[in-house]
Amino acid sequence: MEHPDTPLQAIEARIAKACKIARRETGSVELIAISKTHGSDAILPLLEQGHRSFGENRVQEALDKWPALRERFPDTKLHMVGQLQSNKAGDAVALFDAIHSLDRASLLKALAKEMDRQDRRVPCFVQVDIGEEPQKGGCPVAELPAFLAKVRDADIPLAGLMAVPPADIEPAPFFAFLAKLARDNGVPEEPLGLSMGMSGDFETAIMTGATHIRVGSALFGARG
Template identity: 70%
Template structure:
């Protein structure tokens, strides 16, 4: 696909190239198309092209936008990538197939109760504050073992770790840190995923072990 016709084809080509350099199988990568603040009309071309994994930042926006799209495309997997308020835990468990922003004990408690009530276990990535930026959310690195222990006790399936590196700083060291934290705290079989990399840096993230890349602008263009 040397001359991609669409943004989706271009991103897929770049993922394949990064995987080739990293000697990885592109099948190991999940491309999450971040459709936040984009209308259904912008999402439909990706659905028509066969893409089925999408991400949203806000529960309410996803509730308004996705039910009719999922009726037509039931195989869609919907990921919540934005910060989650504890009082929205039940709504998130009902709507999303994966949550990428588990970051504090109060949310562990709220999600555990919501999953018990719904009898539905939703895989969660634990968001880590690798850049020490509390405003972004994320569990401080030093508190990660305790949070993981709490998640296990609440019977929350941990899919891996997630991070958002600081803006305008080389992201590679932060991606490498997340990979190390996963190896130090995750299962021995290395089955944890790494949710890291966005439109500007997903190729770097792939080189450093990302399993899930969250790409919005490169697929949909800039938001209004």
């Protein structure tokens, strides 16, 4: 049996295998290549292999790298996956195609204002603090229904829920809990949008319903 030639092919093969076991279509999972801290020289090989979905943690870093890359690959989809400061909402709305870290009222207000001003509706995942770890950000579970109502009232496209489970603990129960929260809150109705799973646990996330997985080190190696 031949081994995949590149890290991207290896990850795609693992996604396909996990989807087969879970009886899901491979196309139901979007692989977001987390390119934070990596320069254009590391990103270009994936673009040249045809990959078009990338994630960044910081607005300024994305602004430094991606305008030039998008001139060459204009169909690239860029995800904001890190904590977002309200004063960066304008740049985020202009640059990103999806935001995975909407978690508080002040950010909601800033994003809604910028989406109206720029006439650009950017789909957002609501980040949930499923592990009760405030340092990671995320809407507290108890406040989620009320916060989702505010998101809908603000006319922000609701892409789904996002979470990062606690480190060094079996992630499956946390992923299953996020999926249950999504179903219970109709987020969205069909299909459920679930941004969960990273390099070390994305197969488990796929088994529990992830629609977007965020893979960095398994594609790029150690951070730059």
